[in-house]
Amino acid sequence: MAAALAGKVALVTGAGRNIGRAIALTLARDGAAVVVNGRSDRAAVDAVVAEIEAMGGIAMAAMADVSDQAAVLAMAEAVGERFGGLDIAVANAGLRRQTPFLQMSLAEWREILSVALDGCFILAQAVVPLMLKRGGGSLIGLSGVSTHVGTPNRCHVTASKAGLEGLMRGLAVELAPQGIRCNCVAPGSIDTQRGLSAGSSPGTLNEAGIPMRRKGHVQEIADVVRMLAGPEGGYITGQTIHVNGGVYLG
Numbered sequence: 001m002a003a004a005l006a007g008k009v010a011l012v013t014g015a016g017r018n019i020g021r022a023i024a025l026t027l028a029r030d031g032a033a034v035v036v037n038g039r040s041d042r043a044a045v046d047a048v049v050a051e052i053e054a055m056g057g058i059a060m061a062a063m064a065d066v067s068d069q070a071a072v073l074a075m076a077e078a079v080g081e082r083f084g085g086l087d088i089a090v091a092n093a094g095l096r097r098q099t100p101f102l103q104m105s106l107a108e109w110r111e112i113l114s115v116a117l118d119g120c121f122i123l124a125q126a127v128v129p130l131m132l133k134r135g136g137g138s139l140i141g142l143s144g145v146s147t148h149v150g151t152p153n154r155c156h157v158t159a160s161k162a163g164l165e166g167l168m169r170g171l172a173v174e175l176a177p178q179g180i181r182c183n184c185v186a187p188g189s190i191d192t193q194r195g196l197s198a199g200s201s202p203g204t205l206n207e208a209g210i211p212m213r214r215k216g217h218v219q220e221i222a223d224v225v226r227m228l229a230g231p232e233g234g235y236i237t238g239q240t241i242h243v244n245g246g247v248y249l250g
Contacts, residue, residue: 004230006031009083009134011075013037013066013123014093016044018192019142022218023090024048024059026226032088033058035079039065039093066093066119069126076126086130088229091120091141094160098153109156116160120167128180136179138229141168142221143186143240148248161186165240172238181237183228188244191215211246 010027014020016038025048028034034052036059038045045061052059060082064071079086094116099108120141131137146154147161165184172182189210207213224243227233242250 004030005088008032008087008229009035009079009085010088010090010229011035011037011062011079011086011127012090012092013119014039015048016041019187019190019218019221020090020092021048022222023092023225025051025055026219026222027088027229028052028055028057028059030226030230031057032229033060033083035060035062035075035086037062037064037066037075037093039063066091066123067114069122072119072122072126076130079127080130080133085133086127087134087137089123089127089131089137089139090225090229091116091123091139091164093119094142094157096154096157099156100153101155104156112156113160113163116157117163117167120164124167124171128175131180132178137181138233139168139171139175139180139182140225140228141165141182141184142225143184145186145188145242145244145248148186148242148250168240169238176237181228181233183233183236183238184240185221185224185228186240186242186244186248186250187216187221188242188247189215190221191217209247210244214245216243216245 010032012024015024015036024034036045036048049059049061062075064075141164143161147158168182168184
């Protein structure tokens, strides 16, 4: 195992599959102890923990709904008890729905924002004290290209990610004196297993509409997160890094 992140502790939300899983494995590959978070699929979380341990790494399963403040605070407390602090937090958890605006209920609107936006706020408040114990850290949010190009039937998703990017810019300035860097990674269309509630990929994000004529791979997102989390990203804060094959030229 490489040692670029040796001695670091990372927490990745929504890490049981797809992009979150790739991020967790990549951080572990480079030496970080990884807290693998999931909301309900304990088997998936345990499988990622087992993968990390099989490659010689250190991992911890942590089940918590990121929209539940009490659950996130309990998770942060458990991390502090085991590792003494935290260096890297990746707010990857999110929900995707496709619902026409005039058919969208306020409850669905709030459900989507409660994870990507409220969840990052709750996570940051819980883990920043753990980062301060380590003298700083890196907080990374997973945004998306939809909030920059607009996507029909997803105004709640785009709004949640736009809010996430604004939150991270505000935190970047406020927390910089304490040595905490805050950034977003905005993936384009990535080849993942989509949940049933997410619906099909929007036509504007299919291969024909992507200048590079292909979807991205989860590892390509994980590698950018890894860069921001490590010493290579030491002078980067308040930014949104776009990884989308040319769909949006940030």
